[in-house]
Amino acid sequence: MKNKSHIIKVFSLIFIILIIAFIIGRIFQPKSYGDHGHYRWDAVTELQYQEIVNQDIKICGECHNDIYNLHEKDAHYTVPCTDCHGSGKLHVAFHKGGDNAKNISKEQAVMEKEYKLEGCLLCHRKLKAKPSDFPQISQEEHYKFLHVNDINTKCIECHSPHEPVFLLTEVRKSRIHPIVYRCTECHDPKPEKSFRDVPNHPAIFECNDCHKEIVDDFNTKPHHNYVECRTCHLYHKENETTGRIYKNGNAKFCLLCHEKKPFKDDKYPPKIEWPSHVGSQEIIIKGDEKICLNCHQDKIHKMNVKFRENPHSGNWLIEHKEFGKQNLNVCQKCHTMNQCYSCHMKNKPSSHMADWKKTHPKFGMSNKQSCEICHGKNSCISCHKLEMPHPKDFGDNHKEIVAQKGKEICNKCHKEEFCKQCH
Amino acid sequence: MEKIDRRQFIKVGIFTTAGVLVGSFFGFADSDEKIDVKTFDDLLKYEWGYIIDTSRCIGCGACVRACKIENNVSDNYYRTWVERYEVNKNGKIRVDSPKGALEGFRQDNFPSSEIVKSFFVPKLCNHCYDSPCVQVCPVGASYETPDKVVLVDKEHCVGCGYCVQACPYACRYIDPEKGTADKCTFCYHRIQKGLAPACVNACPRSARIYGNLKDPESKIRKILNTRRYGLLKPELGTNPKCYYIELDMEIK
Numbered sequence: 001m002k003n004k005s006h007i008i009k010v011f012s013l014i015f016i017i018l019i020i021a022f023i024i025g026r027i028f029q030p031k032s033y034g035d036h037g038h039y040r041w042d043a044v045t046e047l048q049y050q051e052i053v054n055q056d057i058k059i060c061g062e063c064h065n066d067i068y069n070l071h072e073k074d075a076h077y078t079v080p081c082t083d084c085h086g087s088g089k090l091h092v093a094f095h096k097g098g099d100n101a102k103n104i105s106k107e108q109a110v111m112e113k114e115y116k117l118e119g120c121l122l123c124h125r126k127l128k129a130k131p132s133d134f135p136q137i138s139q140e141e142h143y144k145f146l147h148v149n150d151i152n153t154k155c156i157e158c159h160s161p162h163e164p165v166f167l168l169t170e171v172r173k174s175r176i177h178p179i180v181y182r183c184t185e186c187h188d189p190k191p192e193k194s195f196r197d198v199p200n201h202p203a204i205f206e207c208n209d210c211h212k213e214i215v216d217d218f219n220t221k222p223h224h225n226y227v228e229c230r231t232c233h234l235y236h237k238e239n240e241t242t243g244r245i246y247k248n249g250n251a252k253f254c255l256l257c258h259e260k261k262p263f264k265d266d267k268y269p270p271k272i273e274w275p276s277h278v279g280s281q282e283i284i285i286k287g288d289e290k291i292c293l294n295c296h297q298d299k300i301h302k303m304n305v306k307f308r309e310n311p312h313s314g315n316w317l318i319e320h321k322e323f324g325k326q327n328l329n330v331c332q333k334c335h336t337m338n339q340c341y342s343c344h345m346k347n348k349p350s351s352h353m354a355d356w357k358k359t360h361p362k363f364g365m366s367n368k369q370s371c372e373i374c375h376g377k378n379s380c381i382s383c384h385k386l387e388m389p390h391p392k393d394f395g396d397n398h399k400e401i402v403a404q405k406g407k408e409i410c411n412k413c414h415k416e417e418f419c420k421q422c423h
Numbered sequence: 424m425e426k427i428d429r430r431q432f433i434k435v436g437i438f439t440t441a442g443v444l445v446g447s448f449f450g451f452a453d454s455d456e457k458i459d460v461k462t463f464d465d466l467l468k469y470e471w472g473y474i475i476d477t478s479r480c481i482g483c484g485a486c487v488r489a490c491k492i493e494n495n496v497s498d499n500y501y502r503t504w505v506e507r508y509e510v511n512k513n514g515k516i517r518v519d520s521p522k523g524a525l526e527g528f529r530q531d532n533f534p535s536s537e538i539v540k541s542f543f544v545p546k547l548c549n550h551c552y553d554s555p556c557v558q559v560c561p562v563g564a565s566y567e568t569p570d571k572v573v574l575v576d577k578e579h580c581v582g583c584g585y586c587v588q589a590c591p592y593a594c595r596y597i598d599p600e601k602g603t604a605d606k607c608t609f610c611y612h613r614i615q616k617g618l619a620p621a622c623v624n625a626c627p628r629s630a631r632i633y634g635n636l637k638d639p640e641s642k643i644r645k646i647l648n649t650r651r652y653g654l655l656k657p658e659l660g661t662n663p664k665c666y667y668i669e670l671d672m673e674i675k
Contacts, residue, residue, distance in 0.1 A: 039566030043576035050612035053493045054621045079627040084484045087492045122527040123483040129541035132479045
């Protein structure tokens with residue numbers, strides 16, 4: 001037998017190298033590598049700890065309840081807050097408080113307000129590549145149509161960003177085939193025959209088919225060259241505002257075109273100054289919100305404006321509670337839910353943030369009534385120990401009040417130097 | 424330079440290593456909020472898929488902006504982007520994506536009367552079932568999670584760039600700041616907490632939809648059962664999980 005020692009040497013060398021390689025591999029191989037495959041399992045866990053930056057719309061809604069409710073009803077309900085206002089990470093962390101808020105300054109927590117022109121045009125700029133059913137604006141044409149002179153005019157000068165004068169998607173669809181979608185919207189129960197078998201049954205209904213008298217009258221009036229029925233009317237689809245002028249005959253609707261503004265052409269279409277136009281007409285008493293149609297209906301078409309007068313007399317502010325509980329759908333014939341939300345909010349309004357304690361006097365001085373809706377009549381007295389804002393004759397009586405209740409209650413709002421101004 | 428003897432060298436060495444170790448431990452522990460980390464078995468219940476409805480996209484670029492902020496993506500690199508395809512009446516095709524649509528699209532490239540067909544196509548990582556990028560990684564830094572998301576282990580990646588070359592959809596890039604490969608993660612941190620990925624959350628037209636393919640009741644399954652869809656470059660056998668509704672032949 002020949003000497004095999006050289007083979008043993010070679011193999012043992014390979015064996016040792018393999019063992020060393022195995023040990024080195026073990027040392028350098030990261031922890032948890034190979035637990036569930038050829039990768040480091042801890043990497044999956046680590047990634048789950050990444051910080052969430054873009055905030056959910058529901059988190060915004062927790063504080064900005066009023067705007068959230070408006071936005072939810074609007075055509076823009078699919079656009080999350082973050083698209084226009086930025087991610088909101090610092091804003092939410094700052095206002096939630098706690099350890100995370102320590103390193104954030106108040107300036108950093110301010111959200112972006114995309115009140116630039118670009119903000120709306122990112123979506124609504126007219127481009128061939130966009131789907132044709134998506135509302136698109138050629139800025140040039142739009143301003144030409146509305147006789148706007150200043151091309152830097154921002155969209156929000158006319159359109160409120162949370163409740164723009166756009167219709168819900170469903171309604172917009174019905175504009176192409178106005179009014180009727182399904183047979184059951186006119187016929188109950190659903191007829192067995194197809195409309196094609198019925199002689200003279202239109203396939204698509206136009207306004208003219210049912211409201212011939214009004215459309216004919218409208219065509220003789222000055223507006224018919226410039227606007228269409230659908231400019232002002234929602235169609236029958238939307239139960240909330242059936243057949244009404246958008247925004248329920250709110251004066252502001254006419255003002256979209258007819259209000260005098262620095263960026264608009266002064267001459268055309270005819271402009272008025274608002275609200276001084278109403279003030280100059282002596283027949284109108286302050287607080288009595290007349291709508292344009294009360295005087296100007298002859299410029300549009302025959303209409304019955306009687307129902308537009310305020311039907312609620314007497315102590316309606318208190319009585320409407322009981323009525324609304326049972327007959328909410330009756331209310332909704334004229335009012336949108338947004339009008340309810342403007343007073344009845346589920347949470348505190350968005351103005352009540354951060355430094356509201358300091359800034360609330362400014363608001364309360366002129367809007368005490370709106371405070372009272374939620375806080376009741378005695379809420380000012382409970383902190384200030386006085387009737388707030390001060391009654392007219394306060395200046396004459398204040399000496400006695402200070403003597404009775406002490407100077408401390410004055411110092412809550414006024415500095416010590418305030419007395420020295422007169423005394 | 425001052426001479427360091429062996430004893431000093433070892434001393435300094437030990438202290439720096441210990442310092443780094445302790446420091447990194449605290450650094451990691453500090454950001455440690457209490458979240459429910461999903462276990463392996465939890466993840467097996469999911470299989471994330473993605474739908475892009477090209478007929479609904481309006482090219483606003485909200486998804487690109489949201490992704491950039493959410494994942495702190497370096498400038499001029501995009502994990503998701505929007506392409507525009509324009510076909511004119513002579514059959515000429517132009518594809519563009521200025522800045523990945525970060526600032527939207529400004530104007531038509533052809534005179535608008537000549538354009539016969541035009542549409543937007545958002546793109547992102549396809550998270551393929553048979554990802555070429557995972558197969559080529561020499562160090563096991565590219566991997567597929569149990570819920571079928573293709574991810575990069577940035578701690579482990581050596582930045583060789585094989586995966587960038589291998590991806591047929593050009594969805595990977597080498598992060599210029601870290602020098603490691605980077606890509607769309609489906610916002611893994613968001614989907615594990617039940618939130619939509621940043622791009623899906625930002626889309627104002629619901630052109631982007633994501634969901635669990637293993638759940639027969641999920642929205643994504645219902646859409647795939649009813650709509651016609653296509654895949655990008657199916658001939659490569661990568662089996663992508665991004666389904667494109669109304670996919671045009673020109674889209675590559």
